[in-house]
Amino acid sequence: MTNAHMASRPRKHRLAIVIGSVREGRFGPVVAAWVAQQAQEHGGFDIDSIDLAAYDIPLTLPAVSPKRAGASYPRPESMASLTERLTEAEAFVLVTPEYNHSYPAALKAAIDWHFTQWAAKPVAFVSYGGAAGGRHAALHLENVLTELHAVTIRDGLAFPNYFTAWKDGTPLDSQAPLYAKTMLNQLAWWADALTTARGTSPYPM
Template identity: 40%
Template sequence: MDEKFRLGLIYGSTRPGRLCDTVANWAMAQVRRHPAFEIEVIDPARLRRDADGRLDETDVGPRIALADAFLVVTPEYNHGYPAPLKELLDASYEPWQAKPVAFVSYGGASGGLRAVEQLRQVFVELDAVTLRETLSFTEIWEQFSAAGDLRSPERAVRRMDKLLARLQWWAGSLRDARNRRPLQQAA
């Protein structure tokens, strides 16, 4: 039987009117063409919060723990990644360990790549493994039609297929490794 993997699709922006919905919807449609993945949406705007507005860590941790791999859909804000994404990453630790993370980024001139490079540093600290393959959209407001369709999809679809194939490889390899011996037992 073909292996199935739970893919945590993480939203980077919580801004009202965010383009993150458009980009994440497109990414989800791409993932759905790959039967190995089942999508679990992890959206900081829709997660449970306590009376002070802080993320409920007892809600976040189990969601991260269920996933075998992550796809982070993030914009760039002032050469960095959005604060709500950092809050999500900081809300748990062990559930991220020895799992692969890929990125779909977007923004203005940089296509969000500076945000991605910063996120790689954060994921190292969480013992997660970030992938080389990254899909990046520059001038994001020009890329999609009002209906949410990518205006020039060929290159993006090709890159996304390679990204997802590699993510599947990492998801399987790291799940096998975790099952053989949890990372905490290494030292």
């Protein structure tokens, strides 16, 4: 391959796939593993799968906002690795169930402990649940991430009645990989655009 061809290939962006549920018996890791497989086949990302169940994420927050405190925000040592991984990510997929028409408390806490980690980065949503497929959770997350200056991707994935719609770690809907490819294409486009923009000038908060 010539240097010209190598230069024309877009570089891979670091994609954090976040498992938002920490509930016992959760289905999130199954969905996240499938999403990671789709992202691997897409070829545009270096994948980092983040399981929030692996972290102690307190619900009690410091008095100061992470938006105001910046790098000096007093996060507990137990979250140091999580913060580093979110900081290094250039794009996100949040995998969430729907609990009482919204998303899990652990995911909200992880979001609230951070600010600049989300800003000017693209975020896609993959939800699962009953008849609604977790869409209420995704809608709420769109509002929250927009407030944090993230760019939310329109074409996410929703899996209604996941308990009968999946088999052996794979959705039964034959169109699911196509929908995933559309989401990942948009995510890669925005990751490239926003990473380039952040490298050119700091995002104005």
